Every structure is written in structure tokens, then in C-alpha cells.
Amino acid sequence: DAGVTQSPTHLIKTRGQQVTLRCSPKSGHDTVSWYQQALGQGPQFIFQYYEEEERQRGNFPDRFSGHQFPNYSSELNVNALLLGDSALYLCASSRTEQETQYFGPGTRLLVL
Amino acid sequence: AQTVTQSQxxxxxxxxETVTLSCTYDTSESDxxxxxxxxxxxxxMILVIRQEAYKQQNATENRFSVNFQKAAKSFSLKISxxxxxxxxMYFCAYRSASSRGDMRFGAGTRLTVKP
Structure with a gap:
């Protein structure tokens, strides 16, 4: 039973560029949530996707956007990258919007 | 706003040996x-244990157990x-029952195990 997978594992970008991160949920899960984890901190909720719609959003600017596909996989897009966007980006999936979330290994983004 | 504090x-x-990690949270919600x-x-991130606030019984998972004190808004983890x-790193997290997915995390506790 495949768990949550994310790609790529690492990414280096420069300020002002755009980045797309990808997530495939655990088998049987239809909901995907994204989190940003800065170094030395706990994860912060970015948004959640269910039925291909953004259902809830944390305190992140519009530069952060996402998408969910019919197969439940999801993308996180970040435009106009800032140095402060450097972080570990975690994807979590759940059976429904309110069930327990299971995390992927994350994508480490470095913005230079 | 709900906040989670890990003071260690x-x-x-x-x-x-046995160790206990502390966590307190702040919320006005009951569920x-x-x-x-x-x-x-x-x-x-690997799920260790989950506790529903409406359950009085403390959750256990093999060597891991919690001490859930709802009135004190305390949720400690004991590893035997x-x-x-x-x-x-161990993170304590809170999610409102009315929230679709927004989990609030503490800053974490780094646990070292000495041989």
C-alpha cells in the first residue's frame, strides 16, 4: 500500500521564479492538505483540497495556489518566490476532509 | 485563535527508560x-497517536500513551x-472538529535516546 508521495525531493530556485510541487495521496484518500515547515519550526497549514476545490486556507498570500486533479493528486504552486519561502513543504492526505492526515516525505525548497 | 505550546x-x-513530553493548547471549542x-x-511526519476530545479514556498505542487533561488543556505523551x-522531533497538533483540515502544530520537542 503506497503512502503519500511527493516530488521533487529537493529544489533550488532564485528569487522571483515560480515553482510547482507535486503530491500523490495515499491509496483510498481523496483529500490533500499542504503545509510549510520553516527550519526549526512546526508545520503551518497552507490550504486543503477536496473534490478538486480549495476548501480551507491558512494565512498565506495569493502567491501560493494549488490544484487537485480528478485522481486526487495535487500541486502546490508558488509565484514570485521570496527568500523566506525556503522551507520544507509537506503534503498530507486523508480519507475525507476531517479524517486523520498522513504525511509525505516533503519537498525541500531553497530560494537563493 | 487556537495555539499549541510545547515548552520543552x-x-x-x-x-x-520512560520519558514524558509536554503539550498545552489554547481553544474555546469543546470538540x-x-x-x-x-x-x-x-x-x-509519522502519526504516533490521536485523541478525540470527547473521549475521556486516554489513547494508547503500544509503548506510547497520552495523558489528556481537557480542563487543563494539557496533552502529554509518554514513551515507555x-x-x-x-x-x-515530536510535534503536538490540534485540529478543531469544525475545521476541514487546518492542524495547528507546536514548535516541537527534540528527543534524544542515549544507549
Whole structure:
């Protein structure tokens, strides 16, 4: 039973560029949530996707956007990258919007 | 706003001993869920244990158990018979029952296990 997978594992970008991160949920899960984890901190909720719609959003600017596909996989897009966007980006999936979330290994983004 | 506080940035325990990690939270809601996640150096967050606020009985999962004090808004994790593989960052998290997915995490506690 495949768990949550994310790609790529690492990414280096420069300020002002755009980045797309990808997530495939655990088998049987239809909901995907994204989190940003800065170094030395706990994860912060970015948004959640269910039925291909953004259902809830944390305190992140519009530069952060996402998408969910019919197969439940999801993308996180970040435009106009800032140095402060450097972080570990975690994807979590759940059976429904309110069930327990299971995390992927994350994508480490470095913005230079 | 709901906040989660982990007051112990670092803890250490001798192998085979017991250790307790502390967590407090602030909420005005009565229905919510609490979690402990483990994040080893591999970075992947692993669910350790989950507690529903409406349940009075403390959750247990093998060597892991919690002490849930709803009135005190306290949710500590006890690890018994500590093993080297328990070494990791441990995060306490809160989610409102009315929230679709917004989990609030504490800053984490780094647990070291000494052989």
C-alpha cells in the first residue's frame, strides 16, 4: 500500500521564479492538505483540497495556489518566490476532509 | 485563535527508560482532536497517536500513551521502554472538529535516546 508521495525531493530556485510541487495521496484518500515547515519550526497549514476545490486556507498570500486533479493528486504552486519561502513543504492526505492526515516525505525548497 | 505550546525544546532519555513530553493548547471549542506526530531526520511526519476530545479514556498505542487533561488543556505523551529508533522531533497538533483540515502544530520537542 503506497503512502503519500511527493516530488521533487529537493529544489533550488532564485528569487522571483515560480515553482510547482507535486503530491500523490495515499491509496483510498481523496483529500490533500499542504503545509510549510520553516527550519526549526512546526508545520503551518497552507490550504486543503477536496473534490478538486480549495476548501480551507491558512494565512498565506495569493502567491501560493494549488490544484487537485480528478485522481486526487495535487500541486502546490508558488509565484514570485521570496527568500523566506525556503522551507520544507509537506503534503498530507486523508480519507475525507476531517479524517486523520498522513504525511509525505516533503519537498525541500531553497530560494537563493 | 487556537495555539499549541510545547515548552520543552529538547529532552533526553536513557534507552529502556520512560520519558514524558509536554503539550498545552489554547481553544474555546469543546470538540476537537489532538495528535502527536514524530519527525525523524528522514523528515517524514509519522502519526504516533490521536485523541478525540470527547473521549475521556486516554489513547494508547503500544509503548506510547497520552495523558489528556481537557480542563487543563494539557496533552502529554509518554514513551515507555524507549528505543534508539524513538529519537526524533515530536510535534503536538490540534485540529478543531469544525475545521476541514487546518492542524495547528507546536514548535516541537527534540528527543534524544542515549544507549
Amino acid at each position: 525544546p529538547e529532552m533526553s532519555v536513557q534507552e529502556a 476537537y482532536y489532538l495528535f502527536w506526530y514524530k519527525q525523524p531526520p528522514s523528515r517524514q 521502554d524507549s528505543q534508539l529508533g524513538d529519537a526524533a
